[in-house]
Amino acid sequence: MHHSVTHWEPSNSSECDRAILPVSEVLAQIAGKWTIFVIRALSGGPRRFSELKREIDGISQKMLTSTLRDLEKNGFVTRTITPSIPPRVDYELTDMGRELHEPLLAIGNWAQVNRHRVEKARERFAEREAKERELVW
Amino acid sequence: MHHSVTHWEPSNSSECDRAILPVSEVLAQIAGKWTIFVIRALSGGPRRFSELKREIDGISQKMLTSTLRDLEKNGFVTRTITPSIPPRVDYELTDMGRELHEPLLAIGNWAQVNRHRVEKARERFAEREAKERELVW
């Protein structure tokens, strides 16, 4: 993500769809490490910068700023400055941001529900790998 | 993605959810640059390695291998070897893989449908930026 998203070619999607803005670019935005968490935090309503920082565990100040800027640039979030002392900045999902939140939530829920299955699958894979190594040696 | 997924801490999700396998790790897997495209290609049924390589435009051999291995490791894909000459390897979505495909498809479709809105938003953002620069200079 960020400013210089790798701009690769159309990718044979469907009907010779001249990719004005390739789907993959939108996807790349979503794929950012913190994007989903920021959107989830904002889905509860407007938040101040420091509130987001507190709510999203482990995010650095730099990445929060950067993620918010990208979300704003792509039209998912609005940034409202209240020139007071100390200054106050509120972030809020746009309509488009709220729309995006739905399928994102579906993915998040799926991951939440199915993480144990994934974990099991990993263990089985590790076992198969070990067996193979036995045969080789 | 790949082997060393950054293993960060729980992230204040919901109810003190001891994160055995953090949701974010599952998400990180999905976030890989090519994961969505590979799953989409496989959603049409089993595919050979070379078929996938041809269908997914722009993917390198290395990344296809790597993405498939990760998907296999996490239980989303099966790998079936037919020892013939030349060798033949088929990849197929597991049930879990097909389940994951649904919310992924939703995201993909959303991105497809809304890319023009995103594009517009970017233009407006660029304009606002330009205006600000005028005021400064």
Add this chain to the structure above:
DNA sequence: CGGAATCCTTCACGATACTG
């Protein structure tokens, strides 16, 4: 055909320090 191994570049992200 279906990879593995190697080299190399870019950049996403983190840590730290400073500012209006």
Add this chain to the structure above:
DNA sequence: CAGTATCGTGAAGGATTCCG
């Protein structure tokens, strides 16, 4: 409070070569 600026690093990803 809400950032910007800078530096450093691991790791993602591409290109190329070699192999059973």
